[in-house]
Amino acid sequence: METFNSIECFVRSAEVGSFAEAARRLSVTPAAVGKSVAKLEARMGVRLFQRSTRSLRLTEAGQLFLREVGSSFNTIQNAVANLASAGGQPAGTLKVSMGTAFGRLYVVPLLGEFLRRYPAINPDWHFDNRQVDLIGQGFDAAIGGGFELPQGVVARKLTVAHRVLVASTDYLQSHAAVTEPEDLSQHQGILIRSPQTGRVRSWQLTSRSREHRPLTLKTRMTMSDSEADCAAAAQGLGIGLVSMPIAVPFLESGALQRVLPDWYVDDGNISIYYAEHKLLPGKTRAFVDFIIEQFAAQGLAQRFSAV
Structure with missing residues (x-):
């Protein structure tokens, strides 16, 4: 388990380029993250990061290690989270980004029904008209349009x-x-x-x-x-x-x-975006499927078409 925690500290630090930000997302101290990464480097006998007072950059060995373990680690972590969900139901904090007015008008009204179906999920919804870094900022999903599709992110069309x-x-x-x-x-x-x-x-x-x-x-x-x-x-x-x-x-x-x-x-198009995983977290899968279902049930694609 200690090695698993050290790998998690490494992966999150590599994603955000900061021990401090990784620590915030993991709810630990920056010193704890740095210590875990140092232990992993000592165990492997290679330096994974080049550290300075202003930056944290992956070494060549660190880049190779991240390519080898990154997706596999997320798959394992999602599997553990899915098994640990309350009573086998999707659970956990669901961090989603969406446009301010669009979210208020069309997504927030769905919140009650969503929580009735999935009471163990805790919404953490962010309203912003800018594109977010889905993976780097730790979002489970985003709803919007006109976004570039970064590597590792997939989109499901909701409407034109x-x-x-x-x-x-x-x-x-x-x-x-x-x-x-x-x-x-x-x-x-x-x-x-x-x-x-x-x-x-x-x-x-x-x-x-x-x-x-x-x-x-x-x-x-x-x-x-x-x-x-x-x-x-x-x-x-x-x-x-x-x-x-x-x-x-x-x-x-x-x-x-x-x-x-x-x-x-x-x-x-307006789409729902989420990170591409072999094993998508249950909370994310539940949200994506629910939004697609509700858009179809309410005929929103037809209402939003100007043709």
Whole structure:
């Protein structure tokens, strides 16, 4: 067991590049992690890390050892966790990242049913519109769209990620008509700034017949959140370009209506992401299967499609 603990300290330190961060995740002291790794190095007769006051880097031997034991260690650890689950049921802390508005509107309402099915799971949910380092930051899963797929992470599609043009009735009645994409150049735009880059992307509109046109809205203001964009558009301040899931409540209430309803922006997919393991932890498998089931049962993929 001591060797197993030492390997765990090594693997977690290698993943995050820090004894202190590994210690925080393992709920031990940094000194304990450093001591465990030192014992492992002494037992193996090789140095696994190059240490300095500012950095912790794997040696060549450390890189080789991590490749050999990393995935196998996670498989063993997940097997132990699954067997140790309460009464054979999925258990443990479930750390999940999701977009702020999307999570509040569509995932949090599922929490009650999820906990009724899996009472031994403790949700630790993080709401952020930025992509997280799923493995490096210790997340079990993430829900989002437009993310790069790092090595060791898999994605299950939940729905398409469409963006639509929206405005209030008052705005549309008091401004020039919009019947073609080119008409947008005469209108004030409420555009989304990327949380990752801080920039406003140049979008391309797609029609139901798959024709493409550039988006020519004048930038009146920018937001980093689609819900804030919708709230501004509902005040009659301009035409917003927002993600369809966030627009749905505003469209259904009549606070907003679609502009150019035959046109939309195709932004890929909204997916659920998780680390690829031969033996997925029971808590993660339960959550992934539950979310996919609920999306199908509630017809969310159809509600989120702009087509």
